[in-house]
Amino acid sequence: MTVSGASRDVRSKELQNADLQFGPLTDAYGQRLGKALRVGNAPAIVTRALRTADMAVTEIRCDNPLPELSGSMQPEDAFIVALYLRDSPNCECWEDGRRVSVWDQRIGESSLHDLKRDPAALIRNPYQCLAFYLPRAALDAIADDANAPRIRDLSYKPGAGVNDVTISGLGSLLLPALSHPDQANPLFVDHVLLAVGAHIAQTYGGMRPVSRPARGGLAPWQERRATEILRANLKGGVALREVARECGLSVGYFSHAFRRTLGMAPHQWLIEQRVALSKEKLRDDGLSLSDVAAECGFSDQSHLARAFRQTVGVSPGAWRRTLKR
Structure with a gap:
């Protein structure tokens, strides 16, 4: 989705770790979105969990939009899924050069936009949203992986906000990664963006896996x-x-x-292994909590503390004091 405004605060973070990094989408998504927004560039968190396609997400915020129609993006067989993080009334949605709807952006709602149809918008009030980039190749890969027929198109009403609690919930999980990319777990972000893609394919594309024998676990x-x-x-x-x-x-x-x-999911298992290792390190009084965090793969002491408390139920410091007693 493209939006209006000359004075903009576009806030998004780069994540350069394994699958989360800049790559082909810098041109296909970030630069073109930035040009449409008239801000030069809009960096994106990119996942390459799928072998044949990239997906991305960025947080966009504009506090002073001007009452003018946004710029266009080059047509592409891809979709933007917008999740609104702030109310913004009286917005206009345009496709192929004509106005197709007027709607109120409401926090927690989401909308779909087909880049083949040259989507644009006129937004007169401050706004904030997450924009998920979902190319056709990603939908095809998701369908292939699910042993389902490929999706022909997505069903949506241009500009209409939908109260999709799944998109809202998944989007909220990614906000910490956008705010603190150094603490983001790449396996976790892969998992969430794949879940977004699968949900869109099933809910708006009608994807249904073909019946096949129940799948078991790992050999x-x-x-x-x-x-x-x-x-x-x-x-x-x-x-x-x-x-x-x-x-x-x-x-x-x-x-x-x-x-x-x-x-449990792979990213959860990885966190538990890091916490287990931190327990061993905490037995060494010569290591500070910051040292333990670095030794166990956490970005800093606060990252260790959050993961440790969620897994063990107490802080690392309290656990160390218990050992001494």
């Missing part, structure tokens, strides 16, 4: 290989696609099989 050798790779990358993280490829599986199949075998 013993796949479990050993997957956990071996994840343990070897506790500090820097690893791309979900790379782990799946080492097991000879697609990303979607691997995620399902991993959860079925180990009872």
